[in-house]
Structures are given as structure tokens and as C-alpha cells.
Amino acid sequence: MNRPTLLAAAAALLTVTPAMAQDAMPQSALVLKRVTLSTGGVGSFEYEARVTGDATLSLEVRRDQVDDVLKSIVVYDDQGGVGTIGLPGAEPLDTAFRELPFTSGDLGSPAALLTALKGAEVETDGARALTGRVLSVTEDIVQTANGAGTTTRHRVSLMTADGIRQLILEDADGLRFTDPRVRAQVDAALSAIADNARRERRRLSVRSLGNGAKAERTVRVAFVAATPLWKATYRLSLPAAGSATSATSGQPGVGALQGWAILENLSGEDWRDVDLSVVSGNPVTLRQALYTPYFVERPEVPVEVLGRVLPTSDEGGVALAQTRGMAEAAPLRAAAMAPAAMAAPMAKSAPYADAAPPPPAPAPQAAAVHSAEASAADTSTQVLFRYPQPVSLVNGGTLMMPIIARALPTERIALYQPNTQPRHPLAALRLRNDSGTALPPGLLTFYETVNNAPTHVGDARMATLPVGESRLLSFAVDQAVTIDRAEQPSRRLTRASIADGALLLTVSDRQTTTYTVAGARDGDRNLVIEHPRRPGWTLVEPKETTVEATANAYRLALPVPAGKTVTLTASLERPRQERILLTDLSADQLTIQAASQELPAALRDALLKLASLRAAVAEKERRIADIERDQQERVAEQERLRANLTALPVGSDLHKRTLAKMGDAETRLDALSRDLTAARAEAETARASLRERIRGLTL
Structure with a gap:
């Protein structure tokens, strides 16, 4: 490119005013020369114009392209300098009505306009010629001439020299504002509405500065806008x-x-004789509503009145000695920054090297x-x-x-x-x-x-x-080749140990898939099987190093001769660990673990001994349960005898026999209590022996 000059949006994009429209610079049209379409959903459009001296270049774009144009527009001038870029405001209709005493909606009917311009002087034509200021406009609902329905009429009240006079707006032959300024305002508003209806496009004015150069030069203007995906x-x-x-x-x-x-x-x-290119890639493409006016929210402070004080908040201070040191260093920093500041671009830009030819x-x-x-x-x-x-x-x-x-x-x-x-x-x-x-x-x-x-x-x-x-x-689909697939899961123990009271097992899970392929009769096939990949699993068969892997599958090559049936086995393995607390296993569970032929003999013997100790503990615990159950039955029997004793006559034979039974029950409860204490002590001894055995076991 010849001398690229990137324009900062905040400094270069100015709203066109009527004064600018009367600029004396010559107007030149930019012609589309190059188009580049991207798979990012945007296109780059480059325009050219030949100019001499100072010039204003005009460029029309669609309204929906303006945001992209403001974001990306760039001007290339091989000899001159870049001025400003102007375009109409985003909402020209709102701007036109901002200084008018009525809105665009008030132009919907004469009654609405008269209501908005209350106080303006009007004069009417017809049978009742009146001149006065608009006082009010009210609606009257009256019957139609044939009595079949109703209609709405507007009664206008005017303040005239003779007092308040009224007329029906629909009966007046004519009505006009006497003030030329009001008539001009209405005419300007109607013109703005008509012009806005035609403004689906926006015209940009690009100012190019000749900087005293007399020779003809080329100015290029380019921007990026949304386009259909190629x-x-x-x-x-x-x-x-x-x-x-x-x-x-x-x-x-x-x-x-x-x-x-x-x-x-x-x-x-x-497009007429443009240089066309397409770009394939995945670029980042962004958009922003730069053509929409935004207003900053400002905090509201109370109005100051006499005697009212609004102190500022304290944000701390700096010691004076430190401040003096910083002040002395400031001129040094300013001097160091001066060359960089002087290097900023001035109004007249230095020429750049010519652009490389296409x-x-x-x-x-x-x-x-x-x-x-x-x-x-x-x-x-x-x-x-x-x-x-x-x-x-x-x-x-x-x-x-x-x-x-x-x-x-x-x-x-x-x-x-x-x-x-x-x-x-x-x-x-x-x-x-x-x-x-x-x-x-x-x-x-x-x-x-x-x-x-x-x-x-x-x-x-x-x-x-x-x-x-x-x-x-x-x-x-190759219908001549048929493939059958069979899957067989398996599990293999690769390592076992006992430590810290736990049985540690390293297990290898294997998923084996056998592919049986019936070849085609019409010729050989070079078959590629996409075997699914699984996270955490490793391909262990086939062992060839030429296996190709994609993101989701292994690609396994298999030659299939014509009319032959061949097989291929693919196996995936996944190692995993199991940790089993020995104290949580029952005697039967320990016996089942000891019966596994995958375990070494020493480990199986240790598990059998633990099963014997665990069975002894279980036997002691069953003895405790039996004694506790017998105790509960004796207590229930004693409660029954006590209830019967209260209902029997004192000194009777039945009363005496009941007392004797209660004595026997009490004696039995004492014996059961001694037995329970002894059984619990024996069970605790057996559990301690099991824990000690587990704690000291390392294989």
C-alpha cells in the first residue's frame, strides 16, 4: 500500500453540518477497485480517486454498514495528507425536530398540529373568515346526516380582537399561520420527514489535503463490512x-x-471491473454500535444554598520530604519523554514508500x-x-x-x-x-x-x-464388503498387596473387539477401520506402529483379498486400582478373596488366617447377642410377674409362688450379667487379636 494512515475514530469522524455542506473544495467520487471476501463473514472494499490539491471525496454506504465503516475505515494518500471524514448524524430526523416546538407525531393531523402550536396566530378562509390565536382544539362527536352513525369533528377556539370565536376545523376552506417563522418551521419539518424516508444510505465526505502539492495523486479509501459467507x-x-x-x-x-x-x-x-479476492481462514471479526449516540450517566449533586457546605472526602496524604523528591525528579522524566512527544504525527504527514504492485x-x-x-x-x-x-x-x-x-x-x-x-x-x-x-x-x-x-x-x-x-x-456405501463386530470385556489382576490394613489390587480392564470382514467378489479392498478411542484407555493390540489416530478413533489398516474372509482384533486396556479395607470384610468375604487363583499363595494364606480370626470374632459377637436376647426375655418375664403380684392377695399360695419365681428370675439375671461381661471381654480380646494381625500384615 502507498502510505497508510489509520484514522482514530474519536479524532477523525465528525458530523456533517450545513456549513460543511457549503465547503468550497471540489467533490470527487470514489470508485470501487478491489473487493476481498473473507470466511469471517466480512468483506474488504477499497475505493480509489484521482485528485489534485485539496479535495473532498464522496462515498455512499448503506445505513446498516455505517457501524462497520466507522470501525474500520482507513485512508491511503501517496502524497497528500488526510483530513477529516464527515457523515450525517445517526438520527437526522430527531435532530431536525430537536429545536422545533412540535414533534413528528404532531404532523399526523391538523388538529394535533394546532394543539401543539397553541397560542400561534392563524387566519381562516371561507364563509367565516377569522384571525386569532389558537386557544384550544376539542373533539365533538355528532350524528351523521342520515343518522346511521357518528363522526368526529374538531372545534377550534380562537382568541380574536372581538373575543373568543369558534369554528369547525373540517368546515373551514383554508387555515394558515400568519407568522412566517412558524410557516418556515413546519415546512422544514415536512422536508426533513420526506428526506429521511429516502435516506437508507449515508454519504461520507472524506477530506484530502494537498499540502501544497500540485501534481495529480491517487487517494484510496478502504473499509470492512459484513458480507455473505463465500x-x-x-x-x-x-x-x-x-x-x-x-x-x-x-x-x-x-x-x-x-x-x-x-x-x-x-x-x-x-461491481465493475474490480480486483476480486477471497480469503479462507478463521479470523476474529467484531462489531460495535459506533453510529449510535451514547450519553454518560453523571452523578447529581445537590444545589448549593447559602450556608450549606459540601466537604470532599479525604483520600490520605504524602509526607512532604517524599513530595519534594518526586518534584525534583519530575523535570528529568519530562525531559526523557520529550523526544517521544515530539515524534507524534503533525498535520502534514511525511511521505511513505510506494505500495507494492499487485x-x-x-x-x-x-x-x-x-x-x-x-x-x-x-x-x-x-x-x-x-x-x-x-x-x-x-x-x-x-x-x-x-x-x-x-x-x-x-x-x-x-x-x-x-x-x-x-x-x-x-x-x-x-x-x-x-x-x-x-x-x-x-x-x-x-x-x-x-x-x-x-x-x-x-x-x-x-x-x-x-x-x-x-x-x-x-x-x-460399499455394499460388496460386509463386516461383523464382536466385543468381549475382560478383567485381569496385575498386582496385589496388603499394607496399612488394606488390600490393594491393581486391575487391568480390557475391551477386545474382533472385526470379521467378508471381502468383495469384484476385487481387493484396502480397508481402514476406525476403532473408537476411549479416554483413559490405551490401544495394546494390534501392536503395529503404523496405526493412525484421529481425535476420536484409531485407524487400523487391513488388506482384504477378493472373496476372502479376514479378521482383525483390537484391544484397549485401562489400569485401575481397588483399595479394600480388611476390617470391613466378613469371614465369608475374606474366604472368597483367598479363593482367587490370581493372588499369590502367601497372600491367600494370609487372607485365610484373617478369615479364621474374623470368624472367631463373629462367634464371640453371636454369643453376646444370644446373652443379650436372653436378658431381654428375663426382664420381660420379671415385669409380667411383678404386675401379677400386685393383683394377688398378700399371703396367698399364688402370691408366695409368684414371689419365688421372681427370686429365680433375679438369680438368673445376675448370672446372665456375669456371662455377658465375660463374653464381651472375650470378644474384645478376639477383635484386638484381629486388629493386631491386620496392622502387622505387610505382603
Whole structure:
């Protein structure tokens, strides 16, 4: 570019005023010269004009593009300087009514306008010619002449020299304001409304400063605005099967690839002989409502009255000695900053180097390359395709622009994706990009030569294809190959130990999948199986190092001879640990663990001994439970005898026998209490022995 000068929005964008409209500078129209469309949903539009001396360049844009224009507009001037850019306000109609005594809504009817201009002097024509100031306008609802309904009429009251006079507004032949200033205000408001109805576009005025230069120079103005997303599509033509350049199973061939960019011109103006480019990438594109006026909320403080004091809040202070030191250092800092401040751009800008010429059209790479193919250039984040010839496209039109035409290496494969088709693989091609530039994503249509004529065999979706990489493009279901899949989960103990009272087991979970493939009768297949990846699992079979991994699958290659049945086994493993507290296991659970043949013999013997100790503890605990249950029964029996004793006559035989039974029950309860104490002591001894054994066990 020739001398880029980026404009700060706060300093360069000024609202056009009537005074500016009368500027004496010559008006020159900017002509669209270059268009670049991006997959970020925006387009760059560059305009040019030849000017001499000071000039004002006009540029019209759609109303909905103004925010983007304010955000991105840039001016390039190879010899002169950049002035200001002006455009009408965002709401010109509101601005027009801001100083008027009525609103746009008051122009909806004569009655509303008279009400808004109450006090203005008017004069009427007709049978009752009156002159006076508007006092009021009221509605009257009256019957129609035939009595079938009602109608609304407006009664206008005027203050005249003879007092208050009234007239029916609908009966007056004419009514006008006597004050020329009021008539001018109404006329200006009506003109603003009519003009606003036509203003779907905004005209920008770009001021270019000649800075005394007399020679003619070029001024460029560019901006970025929202555009429809351009789309890439491809056609891949394959030679006839069996030809020297055809791709067979496991053998690469070549295919003729054509790429096209489909784009629309919805910019609001026709493109005439523009330099057209498309860019593929994933840029950050933002928008902001810069054309909408915003007002800052300000805090309201009370009105000061006599005797009222509003002290400010204290924010602390600095010691005087420190302040003096800072003040002495300030001139030194100012002197150090002075060169940088003086380097700021002045009104007259220094000339820049001339812009580099546009890149030349690419030379044909092969006989199949069309002469009008777009030239491609890679950047760090995008790929640009530039059409070598001027392009014309009417507003609202659609265009197809070629972006690539060359032969690329291809290989036929059968791609098995279980989630896409569980029984048959997909007919696919492996396409490698050796074109020297990345290819954007898009749909791809396959053609194959059959009987010396191209025949459509399917479509595919192609992701972004960087230089030197390949993509698998599936275009049909290969019904001639059948695949059966069987899954078998298993578990294997790899390590066991006892420490800190816990049994530590390292277990390896394995998921084994066996693929049984029945080959096609019509020829060999180079099958690629996409085996699903699982987080935390590792592929352990097959062990070949040529396995290709995608984000969600492993790609396993399997040659399938014609008419043969072959198998492939894929295994995933995941290690995990189990920690079992030995104190939480019962004797039966310990016995089950000891019965596992995966455990070493020493560990099984230790678990059996723990099971014996745990059984002894359980036996003691059962003895305690039996004694406690017997105690509860004796207590219940004693309560029953005590209740019976209160109901029997004292000294009777039954009374005496009941007393004897109560004595026996008390004796039995004493014995049970002694037995319970002894049983609890024995159980605690057994538990302590078990805990000690577990605590000291390390294997």
C-alpha cells in the first residue's frame, strides 16, 4: 500500500453540518477497485480517486454498514495528507425536530398540529373568515346526516380582537399561520420527514489535503463490512478404472481437482471491473454500535444554598520530604519523554514508500490448469485466492470463481465407521494436497469416467486441507464388503498387596473387539477401520506402529483379498486400582478373596488366617447377642410377674409362688450379667487379636 494512515475514530469522524455542506473544495467520487471476501463473514472494499490539491471525496454506504465503516475505515494518500471524514448524524430526523416546538407525531393531523402550536396566530378562509390565536382544539362527536352513525369533528377556539370565536376545523376552506417563522418551521419539518424516508444510505465526505502539492495523486479509501459467507466447492474427476492413472486398492493414482468459490454481491452497489479476492481462514471479526449516540450517566449533586457546605472526602496524604523528591525528579522524566512527544504525527504527514504492485497472475502449472485460475498465497493464519482478471457483478448477483485446477494424488480405500454404517464400509478416497497452498473446507463432487463419459458417483465433505496433508473423503456405501463386530470385556489382576490394613489390587480392564470382514467378489479392498478411542484407555493390540489416530478413533489398516474372509482384533486396556479395607470384610468375604487363583499363595494364606480370626470374632459377637436376647426375655418375664403380684392377695399360695419365681428370675439375671461381661471381654480380646494381625500384615 502507498502510505497508510489509520484514522482514530474519536479524532477523525465528525458530523456533517450545513456549513460543511457549503465547503468550497471540489467533490470527487470514489470508485470501487478491489473487493476481498473473507470466511469471517466480512468483506474488504477499497475505493480509489484521482485528485489534485485539496479535495473532498464522496462515498455512499448503506445505513446498516455505517457501524462497520466507522470501525474500520482507513485512508491511503501517496502524497497528500488526510483530513477529516464527515457523515450525517445517526438520527437526522430527531435532530431536525430537536429545536422545533412540535414533534413528528404532531404532523399526523391538523388538529394535533394546532394543539401543539397553541397560542400561534392563524387566519381562516371561507364563509367565516377569522384571525386569532389558537386557544384550544376539542373533539365533538355528532350524528351523521342520515343518522346511521357518528363522526368526529374538531372545534377550534380562537382568541380574536372581538373575543373568543369558534369554528369547525373540517368546515373551514383554508387555515394558515400568519407568522412566517412558524410557516418556515413546519415546512422544514415536512422536508426533513420526506428526506429521511429516502435516506437508507449515508454519504461520507472524506477530506484530502494537498499540502501544497500540485501534481495529480491517487487517494484510496478502504473499509470492512459484513458480507455473505463465500463457499468453496470442489469437483474431483477420476480416470476410468484400470487406466494407468487410476487409483487401485493400495496403489495411489491421480485425480483432476477443480475448486470454485461461490460468492454473492449484496454490498448495495454493482461491481465493475474490480480486483476480486477471497480469503479462507478463521479470523476474529467484531462489531460495535459506533453510529449510535451514547450519553454518560453523571452523578447529581445537590444545589448549593447559602450556608450549606459540601466537604470532599479525604483520600490520605504524602509526607512532604517524599513530595519534594518526586518534584525534583519530575523535570528529568519530562525531559526523557520529550523526544517521544515530539515524534507524534503533525498535520502534514511525511511521505511513505510506494505500495507494492499487485501480485502477477500465476503461471500455468500443468496442461489441466485453466488460465483464469485464481492465484493463491498463504499467510500465517489465512489463504488468499486472487482472480487474475477484472470482475463485474451486479448488486444481488452470484458468481463462481475458480480457485484451483490441478491433478492431486488419490488412493481408493474402504473406510469402516461403526457409527455411520455398522455392516458395510464406505467407499472413499485418500486425497493428498501437494498443490503448494492450503484448501478451504467445502463439498466435493466425485466424477468417474465410465464408457468414456464422466459419471457422478457421490459427494463428500472435505475439511480444511493443509499443504502436505491428506484427507479421507467418503462418497458412497460399499455394499460388496460386509463386516461383523464382536466385543468381549475382560478383567485381569496385575498386582496385589496388603499394607496399612488394606488390600490393594491393581486391575487391568480390557475391551477386545474382533472385526470379521467378508471381502468383495469384484476385487481387493484396502480397508481402514476406525476403532473408537476411549479416554483413559490405551490401544495394546494390534501392536503395529503404523496405526493412525484421529481425535476420536484409531485407524487400523487391513488388506482384504477378493472373496476372502479376514479378521482383525483390537484391544484397549485401562489400569485401575481397588483399595479394600480388611476390617470391613466378613469371614465369608475374606474366604472368597483367598479363593482367587490370581493372588499369590502367601497372600491367600494370609487372607485365610484373617478369615479364621474374623470368624472367631463373629462367634464371640453371636454369643453376646444370644446373652443379650436372653436378658431381654428375663426382664420381660420379671415385669409380667411383678404386675401379677400386685393383683394377688398378700399371703396367698399364688402370691408366695409368684414371689419365688421372681427370686429365680433375679438369680438368673445376675448370672446372665456375669456371662455377658465375660463374653464381651472375650470378644474384645478376639477383635484386638484381629486388629493386631491386620496392622502387622505387610505382603
